[in-house]
Amino acid sequence: MNDNAFFREGEFYAIKHLSDEIRAASRSGGVFTALTDAVLNEGGLVFGCALDESFIAYHKAARTADERDGFRGSKYIQSDMRDTITEVAKALAAGERVLFSGTPCQIAGLKSALAVKGLDKAPELITVDILCHGVPSPRVWRDYLDYIEKKHKKKISAVDFRNKTDYGWAAHTETVYFEDGSRYDSTDFRYLFYRHYVLRPSCFECKYKARHVSDITIADAWGIGKAAPDFNDDRGVSLVIPNTERGKELLESVRGRLDVICVDREPMMQDALVRSVERPQNYDEFWSDYQSKGMGRILKKYARDGFKVRFKRGIKKILRMGRK
Ligand SMILES: Cc1cc2nc3c(=O)[nH]c(=O)nc-3n(C[C@H](O)[C@H](O)[C@H](O)COP(=O)(O)OP(=O)(O)OC[C@H]3O[C@@H](n4cnc5c(N)ncnc54)[C@H](O)[C@@H]3O)c2cc1C
Ligand code: SF4
Structure with a gap:
């Protein structure tokens, strides 16, 4: 453990990528690009959500920054996992470094499938969940x-x-x-x-609102206007929560690419961190x-x-x- 580490488990951080270009191409502050650049630079694999030719979301692997760039931006529909779980298992079994990003329930599903093969605790695996309101059909x-x-x-x-x-x-x-x-x-x-x-019926009873199943949770930093107004330029700020030692280490390794401040939890809280959305009466x-x-x-x-x-x-x- 590094005593000089900046990041602490469970703390909330507001983050902007130092590149304006990357931030403009990302949904919030561009932290996903910084994290995945680190993994790709080491020859690892990144899994995330892309759009197919019919504009339907699905999960796939990226080995290059160009392929990964297709994962940027929120696609507000459920992403089809296709063969992703098998591909992740194969890569881990071969000793490759893997970063998997997705909704918390996709990460929970991946981990339980990997557990059957004894790969869920593989040191090469790092998971990043996007804070999730719910996914449309x-x-x-x-x-x-x-x-x-x-x-x-x-x-x-x-x-x-x-x-x-x-x-x-x-x-x-x-x-x-x-x-x-x-x-x-x-x-x-x-x-x-x-x-x-x-929204999918399961989103009305989501098990992952107050419980983090990933190494790092990333979100839109909606409370930034209250927590640190000077940090907000309406060009996107990420809220980032390191959940594990592994998550902290990855964040620490990319800190030089980021503008980071530690923020109070209270103003940064949003419904998706607390409770499931309500099923409409009609x-x-x-x-x-x-x-x-x-x-x-x-x-x-x-x-x-x-x-x-x-x-x-x-x-x-x-x-x-x-x-x-
Ligand atoms: C369905 C959905 C609901 C969301 N709800 C909230 C919310 O309630 N509160 C909040 O603060 N933020 C929410 N977000 C936004 C999410 O927090 C941002 O995607 C995240 O902050 C990434 O920011 P970035 O700038 O690093 O992203 P980018 O570089 O734009 O990263 C995009 C990331 O999102 C993933 N992704 C995109 N679409 C999907 C999808 N359909 N399924 C799974 N993964 C996907 C990509 O794989 C990649 O990991 C939601 C996003 C989606 C897709
Ligand atoms: S709200 Fe919960 S159940 Fe619905 S997609 Fe998001 S993580 Fe999964």
Whole structure:
């Protein structure tokens, strides 16, 4: 153990990668790139979530920084693990260094599968979990994209679940890019996500909210405005929690690439660190409508505010402007 170590187990850290370019390409502060660069530079393997040609999320391995870059950015749908567990087991059995990143339940699943082969405690394995609100259904996401393509009569060439470039770190607008160079910005899928209609049923009873199963937990540092306002530039700050000695060591090894401060826990707490999200009362009604109505009617009913809410919001806005 290194007595001069900066990181302490269970403490909360706010982190920004020193490279603005890397931060811009990452969901929050870019700590994932720093951690994975260290593993790739040693010839190790990194596992994370990428998008396939249909914009569906799946887990795969990366041996190079270029391959790893596809893991950057949050894909707000459940990632299909495909053959990842077998690949991780093979790499560990061959003595390779492996960094696996994913949701806490994916890490728990990986570890219990590895335990059968006696590999869950392999010293070459390091796990990084993303703090997780819950994962939406990939089927609804794909139906949503089909609806947009049909409505605009254009093929989609790329998607951004949360466009940080144009809206900043804290905002949440999804952008789809079309093959003809135009784009469509919307908050429809975001609302289906945050209103919890499209979340997996297991996310309403998540076992990993107050319990960390990984070596390092990474998240968006939403409390930074209260904890250390000067550290926040709306270009992304990561909240990082080292959970094990191994996690601390990896963080220590990449500290030179990071701007790091230790922060109080209280202002950094968020629901995903405490409790599962609530199942909406009309969850079953949503899914029944989903089977029978088209996406257009689903979005109108569940993703957008009704006339009354919009009217009230408009009045409030006018009153605010009058007070200025
Ligand atoms: C479904 C989902 C829910 C989230 N909920 C919260 C939350 O409640 N609170 C919060 O603070 N942050 C949440 N996040 C954001 C998460 O904290 C950030 O991805 C993390 O901070 C990484 O920041 P970075 O700048 O280092 O990331 P990046 O370099 O952008 O790293 C992206 C990381 O996310 C992983 N990833 C992306 N999409 C998925 C996916 N669908 N499934 C599994 N792994 C994925 C990649 O493998 C990689 O490890 C959520 C992300 C996702 C995908
Ligand atoms: S909320 Fe829990 S159960 Fe749902 S995907 Fe995240 S870690 Fe898994």
